[in-house]
Amino acid sequence: MKIAIASGKGGTGKTTVSTNLAMVLAASGRTVTYVDTDVEEPNGHIFLNPTIDRDWPATVPVPEVDDSRCTHAQACAKSCRYSALLALPDKLVVFPQLCHGCGACSLACPSGALVEKDRRLGLIEAGKSRPLHLAENTQAQVQTHLIQGRLDIGETMAVPVIKAALKDVADPSQSEIVIIDAPPGTSCPVIEAIRDADIVTLVTEPTPFGLNDLRLAVEMVRTLHLPFGVVINRADLGDRRVHEYCDQEQIPILAEIPYQRALAEAYSRGRLASEVFVESGRHFMTLFDRMATMATTSNRRSHVPPKPDLSTTGYDRSKEKTPPAQRIEKPQGVQEVVVISGKGGTGKTSILSSFFALSENKAVVADCDVDAADLYLVVKPTAQDTWSFSGGEGAIIDEQACTGCGLCFEHCRFDAIVPIDDGQTYRVDQTSCEGCGVCVDVCPVDAARLVPRQNGQWFVSQTRHGPMVHARLGIAEENSGKLVSVVRTQAKAMAAIEGRSLVLVDGPPGVGCPVISSVTGASFVVVVSEPTLSGLHDMERVAELTDHFKIKTGLCINKADLNPDMSDRLEQEATKRGLPVLGRIHYHESVVKAQLEEKTVVELQDSPVAEEIRAVWKNVLAHLDDATS
Amino acid sequence: MKIMITAQGQDPDARVDERFGRAEWFILHDTETDSWQAIANKAGQAEHGAGVSAAQAVIDAGANVLLTGHVGPNAFTSLQAAGVQIASQINETVREAVQNYLAGQYPLVDGPDSLPSH
Numbered sequence: 001m002k003i004a005i006a007s008g009k010g011g012t013g014k015t016t017v018s019t020n021l022a023m024v025l026a027a028s029g030r031t032v033t034y035v036d037t038d039v040e041e042p043n044g045h046i047f048l049n050p051t052i053d054r055d056w057p058a059t060v061p062v063p064e065v066d067d068s069r070c071t072h073a074q075a076c077a078k079s080c081r082y083s084a085l086l087a088l089p090d091k092l093v094v095f096p097q098l099c100h101g102c103g104a105c106s107l108a109c110p111s112g113a114l115v116e117k118d119r120r121l122g123l124i125e126a127g128k129s130r131p132l133h134l135a136e137n138t139q140a141q142v143q144t145h146l147i148q149g150r151l152d153i154g155e156t157m158a159v160p161v162i163k164a165a166l167k168d169v170a171d172p173s174q175s176e177i178v179i180i181d182a183p184p185g186t187s188c189p190v191i192e193a194i195r196d197a198d199i200v201t202l203v204t205e206p207t208p209f210g211l212n213d214l215r216l217a218v219e220m221v222r223t224l225h226l227p228f229g230v231v232i233n234r235a236d237l238g239d240r241r242v243h244e245y246c247d248q249e250q251i252p253i254l255a256e257i258p259y260q261r262a263l264a265e266a267y268s269r270g271r272l273a274s275e276v277f278v279e280s281g282r283h284f285m286t287l288f289d290r291m292a293t294m295a296t297t298s299n300r301r302s303h304v305p306p307k308p309d310l311s312t313t314g315y316d317r318s319k320e321k322t323p324p325a326q327r328i329e330k331p332q333g334v335q336e337v338v339v340i341s342g343k344g345g346t347g348k349t350s351i352l353s354s355f356f357a358l359s360e361n362k363a364v365v366a367d368c369d370v371d372a373a374d375l376y377l378v379v380k381p382t383a384q385d386t387w388s389f390s391g392g393e394g395a396i397i398d399e400q401a402c403t404g405c406g407l408c409f410e411h412c413r414f415d416a417i418v419p420i421d422d423g424q425t426y427r428v429d430q431t432s433c434e435g436c437g438v439c440v441d442v443c444p445v446d447a448a449r450l451v452p453r454q455n456g457q458w459f460v461s462q463t464r465h466g467p468m469v470h471a472r473l474g475i476a477e478e479n480s481g482k483l484v485s486v487v488r489t490q491a492k493a494m495a496a497i498e499g500r501s502l503v504l505v506d507g508p509p510g511v512g513c514p515v516i517s518s519v520t521g522a523s524f525v526v527v528v529s530e531p532t533l534s535g536l537h538d539m540e541r542v543a544e545l546t547d548h549f550k551i552k553t554g555l556c557i558n559k560a561d562l563n564p565d566m567s568d569r570l571e572q573e574a575t576k577r578g579l580p581v582l583g584r585i586h587y588h589e590s591v592v593k594a595q596l597e598e599k600t601v602v603e604l605q606d607s608p609v610a611e612e613i614r615a616v617w618k619n620v621l622a623h624l625d626d627a628t629s
Numbered sequence: 630m631k632i633m634i635t636a637q638g639q640d641p642d643a644r645v646d647e648r649f650g651r652a653e654w655f656i657l658h659d660t661e662t663d664s665w666q667a668i669a670n671k672a673g674q675a676e677h678g679a680g681v682s683a684a685q686a687v688i689d690a691g692a693n694v695l696l697t698g699h700v701g702p703n704a705f706t707s708l709q710a711a712g713v714q715i716a717s718q719i720n721e722t723v724r725e726a727v728q729n730y731l732a733g734q735y736p737l738v739d740g741p742d743s744l745p746s747h
Contacts, residue, residue: 077685083678086685086707093710095703098678326637326653392677 001295002169002178003288004197006221008213008372010184010344010509012203013233013257014038015534016267017284018181019047020274024284025177027134027142033175034129036148037193038183039122039161040510041342041541043534046270048129050146055125058149058164059118060101060157065092069113076105076114081393081437081450100157102413102436122151122161126168134274136281145175153544156481156513158189166193184344184509185371186220188478191431194221199295200228201254201287206238208595209349209374211245216372218251220475224431227298229254229291237592252294255287261562268532268563305418305429308396323387324460325493334495335523335624336488338368340507340515342538346530347558350591352506353378353600354613355620356465363502365463366491367470368484368518370456375506378600381461381468389458389471391482393435393450399425401447408439408448431476456483460494467494480508484517511545519546524623525553526582526616531566539570543577553579554623556616560584580623583616585609630660632730633692633713634723639667641724647698650679656723657690660731665723680704687713696726696735705741717742 005018015038022034036044063076063085070092077087084098085105096119106114125148131141149165151158162183169178182193194200200221204214214230221228230246235256246253266276273280339352353375356365367375395416397408402425409417409426416432417439419425428439430453439448455478458471469491473480491503507518519525525546529539539555546553555574560567571581590607594600602610635652636643646652655668668690672682680700684707687695694714708715716735719726729735 083672083680083682083685086681086688086710088688088711091710093707095678095681095706098681098703 001176001199001292002180002197003291004180004182004194004200005203006182006190006194006200006217007184007203008186008215008217009204009209009374012205012210012345013231014184014203015043015047015181016233016273017201017203017231018179019044020272020280020284021288022048022144022179023129023132023134023142023272024274024281025288026144027136027140027281028285030176031145032177032179033145033147033169034179034181035165035169036146036181037162037165038181039149039151039158039165039189040183040512040515041538042148042150043343043537044146044181045148046533046537047272048144048146049270050127050129052125052127054127055123057118057120058122058124058161059120060099060160061103061116062096062099062101062119063094063105063114064117065094066113066115069111071111071113073110075108075110079104079108079437079441081435100434100436101160102434102438103411104436104438104441107411107438107441120152121155121157122149124149124161124164124168132272132275134281135276135278136274151512153511153541154548156516158183158512159192162189162192166196186216186475187371187473187480188431188476189512190220191224191476194226195224195431197226199291199298200226201231201291202228203231203233204242205234206232206240206242207592208241208377208598210238211242212374212377213372214242214245216475218249223475227294229294231287232256234259237589239596252290254290255283257283264562268566270533304420305427307399308428310396310398321387323490324497325489332496334492334501334503336492336503336505336521337524337526337620337624338505338507338519338522339526339528340519340542341509341528342511342542343530343534344509346528346535347585347591348528349374349378349506350594350601351528351556351558351585351613351616352504354602354610355617356504357600357602358614358617359465359502359504361466362500363466363504364491364495364498364500365466365468366487366503366505367468368487368505368514369508370471370473370480370483370487370514371508373470373472376461376468376470378595378598379463379465379468380598381459381463381470383462385460387458388454389456389483389486390452391455392453392478393437394430394433394453395428395435395437395439395448395450397426397428397439398447399427401445402426403445403447405444407442407444411438411442413438434478458483458486458490460490466500467498469494481513481517484508484514488518511541515542515545516549519551520549522551524620525551526556526620527553527579528556528558529570530559531557531563531570533566536566536570536573540573543574543579547577552623554582554620555579556582557584559587561586580619582619583612585612585616630694631690631692632658632660632694632696632727633687633690634658634726635697636667636723641665641727642722644722645696645698645719645726647720649695649697649700649704650683652683652697655686655690657692658727678703681707684708684711694730696730699742700738702741
């Protein structure tokens with residue numbers, strides 16, 4: 001059985017649930033493989049501390065030119081929908097970083113001059129967890145198998161790394177139970193991680209952010225027709241709105257995990273709840289039993305994509321009104337502060353929204369976490385202007401014209417072509433299609449074509465602290481990187497139009513494409529981390545990323561008192577990397593209270609952390625002044 | 630000589646678009662015939678590789694020189710491979726940019742000055 005653990009929002013406890021489940025199931029005598037598909041920030045290893053006995057690179061096939069055979073027909077460059085090839089009259093230039101490995105160029109080359117070579121995107125590691133003693137039976141040693149993928153820093157394509165990690169567990173005879181720890185969000189990497197699961201568990205928390213992101217995650221699993229249930233973590237914090245939503249939508253709540261400081265501390269040291277508490281282990285076993293029942297009783301339909309609308313010419317950009325960025329000549333003197341974290345759930349949005357409130361109406365805020373946009377919940381935007389976002393193309397097949405020859409099915413490297421009626425005709429699964437156009441190129445009867453896709457929307461709104469630019473990426477869509485660029489560009493334009501000197505950006509979790517799009521060219525990046533081993537690990541990865549792109553960066557430690565020793569370690573690590581420490585913020589329930597009251601933390605009466613956030617903001621401003629002088 | 634300029638509009642009095650790959654328009658100026666031709670930048674809406682795609686358009690139009698705001702590494706590599714000269718950091722109108730370039734007031738760039746769009 002394959003169990004996927006996912007969540008719209010980061011930091012809700014996916015890895016906690018996944019690793020504990022893996023261990024209690026192993027303790028029950030089952031063979032278990034834990035697969036970490038959060039390849040931008042893999043954290044399972046922190047708790048499972050594995051011994052790795054094999055590793056291999058995750059790659060994408062990229063063309064190389066055999067100059068002796070190239071006739072400069074230029075057919076390859078014309079076939080490439082990613083502009084990864086530049087054809088000059090006497091030369092062919094390949095841009096491996098832009099290549100998706102679709103193979104269209106090799107198919108198009110009339111002289112066999114293109115040879116595909118593997119280009120590394122990341123690393124897959126396989127091994128066994130450390131032998132653990134669970135609290136239930138401290139005598140017994142328990143181990144699980146582990147596979148983890150890790151995207152190389154600076155690389156943007158997570159999906160091939162996720163595919164490579166999951167490929168190794170494709171054989172069900174190897175493992176009775178496969179636990180898939182998914183990346184956060186609802187875009188294509190998550191879809192890739194969960195699409196073959198027998199059951200999906202969505203982990204959430206009972207806060208407005210948690211509920212907002214749960215709704216998105218529910219939409220995602222429903223699109224894929226997967227059976228699913230919900231686990232509410234830190235169930236006693238926050239309010240009842242998540243419970244009410246699940247009731248209304250008839251979504252089973254599989255487990256509720258109460259907040260215990262002792263658990264959070266164990267987590268911060270890399271210890272599993274089931275190692276420390278007997279009841280924890282039992283709760284996870286109950287959770288498994290419920291999931292197993294659901295998986296066997298639910299009538300899992302295989303995902304058949306809907307029939308395409310053949311009359312569509314796709315998204316029409318010409319009908320748009322003029323967005324802010326086209327109304328101004330050049331945004332000058334606008335500085336940009338970006339808040340990121342690597343790991344989700346460290347408190348990015350709470351801190352960024354406070355910065356916005358503290359900026360005294362001199363800033364424009366941009367929510368670039370387009371997968372799970374939460375900022376609007378605390379700044380309450382009004383008077384919204386809406387634009388559609390089209391970031392790519394998708395193929396559609398005319399089933400009347402299709403002869404069922406199967407060439408498209410054979411050549412599509414993204415498994416996006418689905419046979420219908422035993423292969424009498426074929427259909428494109430838009431959740432897998434990357435718009436490479438190989439199906440169009442190989443179709444002998446021109447039944448396939450590419451149409452522009454509408455992948456989301458973006459908005460310009462007003463809030464009590466100033467304008468806000470935000471967006472919503474459609475479920476299962478890729479190109480969040482481009483949507484992020486749109487949001488940033490428009491926010492800068494709004495700042496210039498309104499004579500504001502600052503843009504504050506709420507960045508997405510991870511280190512991949514959308515994060516790179518959020519930070520490149522920024523004046524200053526604030527990394528919000530937390531004093532846990534996962535927080536430390538992820539801080540190191542984002543620091544490596546901003547160093548790679550040479551962007552000035554500082555560290556802010558949130559929930560610092562959860563583990564003061566770990567906070568010291570975070571500071572030491574930051575100092576070693578030349579990152580200034582901007583301040584520490586304590587854990588306090590007023591942060592959740594602010595969310596419930598739809599306010600930023602600094603707007604709350606008597607929040608002890610408000611002063612700490614103010615101090616961090618002052619430091620950020622000082623570093624900005626340094627950057628300009 | 631053919632000069633390609635990135636532009637925010639379709640005529641020579643439009644301002645230079647600071648973006649290259651995602652520029653709104655390209656304007657091609659032929660110094661011999663003193664003609665101006667506006668070309669829509671199809672790469673502007675591309676999902677990926679707008680720099681390379683825009684460079685291909687510049688090369689295909691037979692331009693010898695590009696005047697623009699910023700050039701990323703992929704675009705730079707492309708234009709350099711084709712021998713197109715580049716002047717960047719320009720913030721005037723298209724017409725002024727051409728006059729200034731012809732008067733030798735712009736240094737040619739020898740490397741990218743912005744990050745790639747991917």
